[in-house]
Amino acid sequence: MSFPTQRPRRLRSTPAIRDLFSEVDLSPRDFIAPMFVREALSDRREISTLPGVFQHSIDSLKKEIEEHLQSDVRAVMLFGIPEIKDANGSAAWSEDGIAQLAIREVKATFGSDLVLFADLCLDEYTSHGHCGVVERGSVDNDKTIELYGKIAVAQADAGVDFVAPSGMMDGQVARIRNALDSANHSGVGVLAYSVKFASSLYGPFRGAVEVEIADGGDRKGYQQDFRRSTEALFEAMLDESEGADILMVKPALTYLDILAKVKAMTNLPVAAYQVSGEYAMIRAAEAAGYIDGPAVAIEQLTAIKRAGADLILTYFAKQVAGQIR
Ligand code: PBG
Numbered sequence: 001m002s003f004p005t006q007r008p009r010r011l012r013s014t015p016a017i018r019d020l021f022s023e024v025d026l027s028p029r030d031f032i033a034p035m036f037v038r039e040a041l042s043d044r045r046e047i048s049t050l051p052g053v054f055q056h057s058i059d060s061l062k063k064e065i066e067e068h069l070q071s072d073v074r075a076v077m078l079f080g081i082p083e084i085k086d087a088n089g090s091a092a093w094s095e096d097g098i099a100q101l102a103i104r105e106v107k108a109t110f111g112s113d114l115v116l117f118a119d120l121c122l123d124e125y126t127s128h129g130h131c132g133v134v135e136r137g138s139v140d141n142d143k144t145i146e147l148y149g150k151i152a153v154a155q156a157d158a159g160v161d162f163v164a165p166s167g168m169m170d171g172q173v174a175r176i177r178n179a180l181d182s183a184n185h186s187g188v189g190v191l192a193y194s195v196k197f198a199s200s201l202y203g204p205f206r207g208a209v210e211v212e213i214a215d216g217g218d219r220k221g222y223q224q225d226f227r228r229s230t231e232a233l234f235e236a237m238l239d240e241s242e243g244a245d246i247l248m249v250k251p252a253l254t255y256l257d258i259l260a261k262v263k264a265m266t267n268l269p270v271a272a273y274q275v276s277g278e279y280a281m282i283r284a285a286e287a288a289g290y291i292d293g294p295a296v297a298i299e300q301l302t303a304i305k306r307a308g309a310d311l312i313l314t315y316f317a318k319q320v321a322g323q324i325r
Pocket of ligand 1: 122202274
């Protein structure tokens with residue numbers, strides 16, 4: 001009989017030993033919590049496709065942020081949902097658009113205790129649900145990024161710390177960086193949704209922001225094809241060269257291979273977005289009694305960090321912060 005001399009189980013034998021050798025520890029300080037603020041609401045309203053996540057009034061948003069700060073989650077990604085949408089999404093950049101109003105109030109309340117990111121896109125604001133200006137049946141890239149520049153300046157004027165362009169238009173980061181700098185906002189950063197796949201995992205989010213793409217359309221003409229990986233690296237490299245401060249990969253779990261590659265090729269911080277469908281799948285399986293939801297949430301978020309994410313956008317932020325403290 002020969003017995004092994006190498007015994008990896010030695011390093012797994014007690015909780016303290018396992019903790020000593022763990023390489024990845026989740027922290028609430030890694031998290032950015034996505035939040036929705038909806039015009040014309042008097043109180044928060046639960047999103048049916050995202051149990052435990054709400055559309056907020058500005059007041060209930062502030063309460064939610066307060067609770068996150070108490071859990072040590074100090075960063076928020078804000079999405080605005082207007083009462084009225086139009087063809088060009090003009091409420092996205094108007095001074096009294098819902099996102100700008102919320103940014104102003106939130107910043108007046110929490111100041112630098114909170115790191116405030118704002119999603120920068122048009123789909124929540126357009127009547128057709130596309131992320132830009134539609135001309136002759138497709139989204140016009142260059143007209144759209146002009147509008148993105150205006151949104152960036154409006155959000156920066158309101159006091160946001162980082163803008164987060166999510167529309168996947170070519171040249172959007174450079175256009176936004178230039179618009180911010182020209183408006184004396186060189187201190188406002190850009191978190192670029194650099195690698196964003198045309199994913200069916202955004203389904204529950206569309207309910208949250210009341211977006212339906214006209215004529216059964218999709219975003220495959222601007223978001224990336226999940227059958228390609230080298231293109232993702234090219235997109236990340238372009239955003240870096242255009243002046244992004246943070247590169248993001250989205251969705252997270254199905255693209256850990258891409259996340260690891262992006263992390264290896266850049267010296268910028270890398271974020272990953274555990275999107276609405278990833279959250280909803282865990283919550284639904286938990287509700288059905290199939291899985292231990294909180295345990296699965298921690299396992300998946302740890303995997304996302306292990307693969308290379310410095311920051312994680314997750315709807316689980318507050319819950320998991322409570323679990324890991
Ligand atoms: C676009 C945007 C989307 C998400 C974040 N920003 C939707 C889309 O691209 O269709 C998805 C987030 C999620 O699913 O949690 N403004």
